[in-house]
Amino acid sequence: MMRAQETQRRAAEMVVEMRRILAAQGKKIRIMEVCGTHTVAIFRAGLRQILPEGVELVSGPGCPVCVTADDYIDAAIAYAGMEDVIITTFGDMLKVPGTRSSLAEAQAQGADVRIVYSPLDALTVAAENPSKQVVFLAVGFETTAPTEAAAVLAAKKQGLGNFFLLSAQKLVPPVMRALLDGGETNVDGFLLPGHVAVVTGTATFDFLAQEYHIPGVVGGFEPLEILRAIHMLVRQIGMDEARIENAYETVVRREGNPVARAAIDRVYEPATVRWRGLGEIPASGLSMREEYAQYDFARVRPLAAGAVGDGRHGCRCGEVLRGAIVPRDCNLFGRACVPEHAVGPCMVSVEGTCAAWYKYGGGR
Numbered sequence: 001m002m003r004a005q006e007t008q009r010r011a012a013e014m015v016v017e018m019r020r021i022l023a024a025q026g027k028k029i030r031i032m033e034v035c036g037t038h039t040v041a042i043f044r045a046g047l048r049q050i051l052p053e054g055v056e057l058v059s060g061p062g063c064p065v066c067v068t069a070d071d072y073i074d075a076a077i078a079y080a081g082m083e084d085v086i087i088t089t090f091g092d093m094l095k096v097p098g099t100r101s102s103l104a105e106a107q108a109q110g111a112d113v114r115i116v117y118s119p120l121d122a123l124t125v126a127a128e129n130p131s132k133q134v135v136f137l138a139v140g141f142e143t144t145a146p147t148e149a150a151a152v153l154a155a156k157k158q159g160l161g162n163f164f165l166l167s168a169q170k171l172v173p174p175v176m177r178a179l180l181d182g183g184e185t186n187v188d189g190f191l192l193p194g195h196v197a198v199v200t201g202t203a204t205f206d207f208l209a210q211e212y213h214i215p216g217v218v219g220g221f222e223p224l225e226i227l228r229a230i231h232m233l234v235r236q237i238g239m240d241e242a243r244i245e246n247a248y249e250t251v252v253r254r255e256g257n258p259v260a261r262a263a264i265d266r267v268y269e270p271a272t273v274r275w276r277g278l279g280e281i282p283a284s285g286l287s288m289r290e291e292y293a294q295y296d297f298a299r300v301r302p303l304a305a306g307a308v309g310d311g312r313h314g315c316r317c318g319e320v321l322r323g324a325i326v327p328r329d330c331n332l333f334g335r336a337c338v339p340e341h342a343v344g345p346c347m348v349s350v351e352g353t354c355a356a357w358y359k360y361g362g363g364r
């Protein structure tokens, strides 16, 4: 009881101070929450409703499933249709629509698609099915890359020749730079992704302040932690300052996690990759080094031309991910596109902005 009261008191104090800063500013402050987990946590806690009127939150490209381009989904579906292939994946990839269908539809038609909870589980599937090629769909950011690298290293150590990744690994700092350079994403500050920063450290985001004069604060995921990070951002913006601050000190260090970063560096190298709605961005993804090419399914078993489509038309997920529109600006939102019949990944993923707007009523 005492703790709840203390939380409410601290939250109220921060809101009051933000109001004071906004009143002195005389303008709205636009903050992008980069991470999909933040998006959902903000909606779930009702933070949009308690923030002062002048603070606008806009969601960014931090939902890994959402930023994965159609051609990757199409490729995964094409591989799933092969007799000797088992696809292993996190559950949130299952219903993501490709150009013509989804992995869930492929599964219903008999494809061997299995949900796993870690790439290391996929190793077990590979060991149990030596006559099959077992492919893990490596979709994610810096947060998941170390475990995927560890799975590749373990496969090599165990001599497992039938385990592969279909990699769509992406990196957060380069896409933020691309957003800012694109000129369409006008924000005053960034709520930086706590889970990514655990691996990368805070220093990787210094360029925001140094080159763009935009502040960033790494935030935790509890409502009060998020509110504190937003409060710190509003304070910096109010004083026209730009620094990278850490409001998730319990787990995030300036230098990140050197062990996790070393695992990534050992297996992967930076690569130009395609993002949904953003196109190709230099050095914004990870490709397996030549030494580990035998675990890269796209290289081991390239698909014939025409196996992947050119995406679904009408979905504006790409613009949502750039913060250029909000979901209600899409004509399909809540009509043709609902979670049960999603047109785009932003409505499928639990971390998708469209799904969060639909589930929680859009906030403001």
Ligand code: SF4
Pocket: 314, 315, 316, 317, 318, 320, 327, 330, 331, 332, 333, 334, 337, 338, 342, 343, 344, 345, 346, 347, 348, 354
């Ligand atoms: Fe795409 Fe559906 Fe979101 Fe529209 S509402 S942008 S169709 S996911």
